[in-house]
Amino acid sequence: MVTRFPPEPNGYLHIGHAKAAIIDSEYARLYDGKFILRFDDTNPENALLEFYDAQKEDLHWLGVEWDSEYHTSDNLQTHYKLAEQLIRQKDAYVCKCASEIIREGRFHGKPCACQEQYTGTTGLDLWKQMLASPENPWILRLHGEMNSENTAMRDPTLFRVITAKHPLTNEKYHVWPTYDFAGAVEDSISGVTHPFRTKEYELRDEVYFKILSLLHLRTPHLMEFSRLSIDGMPVSKRKIKPLIEQGLVLGFDDVRLPTLRGLKRRGIVPEAIKQFVLQQGFSKVESIVDFSLVESVNRKYLDPKVKRYYYVPDPVQLTVTDAPKKTMNIPLHPDATMGDRTIHTSSVFFIPKDDVQKMNIGDVFRLKGLYNVKITKKNETIQGSYQGESLIAETAKIQWTTQEFIPLKILVPGLIFTGENFNPESLKELQGYAEKAITDLPSGEIVQFERVGFVRLEKQPSGWVGFFAHK
């Protein structure tokens, strides 16, 4: 079994690409086959040099590995030869009509005069002229079935002239194959046995098979699956680009976006994406998945292996009047092999306002991992008294910091779209104090802030910032 993942190098990869890449690579792995990465760079107006590498980086991060890679643009000479063959066989013709005329003809199922005239020897001649000079902006069309009920079969375009400079071939070529032609031909000649694609291409299957059969090329076994969409997280550049341009999101790696870079930045791990995608299976059923499914899978990966720290949102000062000075080694995880951090305490602490509001004078709570405190005064700040170290059942265990804290802002992503509209409330902020120990962590580390959630920490020039992944 040979599969392939054929992205167009025109942007960063997103969860939808991930689904395709994972399905492709997993099938190949399952059947001990080969998996090819092919850049479908047949439109120089779209392809951008930076994205060849960016997409590879994204795939590496995802944990998708391929056996070989190449660019469709490497093979244009082959495509030209095959085109010639079709023209010679009178299965393709040069069409000089304006695009509106062509559109109308296809709509009504009526062929234009070019179909008869510009094929065979005459067609070959015109084709050569197309190749010779971009001054002849004609197209090459398949002689399909103009009266087919499947509109994709009404003499689709096979090649067109594009003069934009291509990131790899520069100005060497100006006649480029369309998706229909390039996709079919490349799948076939590169040895792909099972090309998977999303089901919006279904109507093009007939074109795909027709092209290959006219060319007497091997026919792969096409398979379709549905697009993966996440509720409130659109994937289309059409929707995301304006947001970036207007400065509403930070970039393609914004934590609210379902791009691989956005997900990574938010603290979603590749294993979770993979498992999530595999869980969806691949059927043709359209579904709009809830992001909570991703969160749940991710949480299960993170929980056993991520260090736990204290973060106090909306801190309120607590002074423990008779506090013993202590030096504590508090474990970073119930799994003791993950080590601990040392905290020196005095009489001053900070605890979350939310918890303070729920408590009254006389209540006893526990500074988690430290000791018990009884509230004696409650104003702007609160005062408490030391109540010993032994665990008391049913007391609230609250996370805390000492005066040795670092202020930390945590960005909390929400759904970036509500229906068709940008959600201006989609990025909230948490202000609070984190224990100093997190500054020893490498930038990019994901931690669990107890009772808050999983957060990816990033060291920026202006200091540490947290990105909330999920509870």
Add this chain to the structure above:
RNA sequence: GCUCCCGUAGUGUAGCGGCCAAUCAUGAAGCCCUCUCGAGGCUUCGACUCGGGUUCAAAUCCCGACGGGAGCACCA
């Protein structure tokens, strides 16, 4: 408008004619456990779009309706 695809709990998914008073996950509720509101354990809730047909037997096959999605580009 025309053509194609799809339709199982709130969400995602398994099911491919009898093993289905329908699987698993997620979610919600409750209990247990735990020095977290997380994780783990247990329990509960919750679905075959509708109407016909074929069959001894239908979530599974056929037809129709309804609902959703896609295509009708010189984009992939």
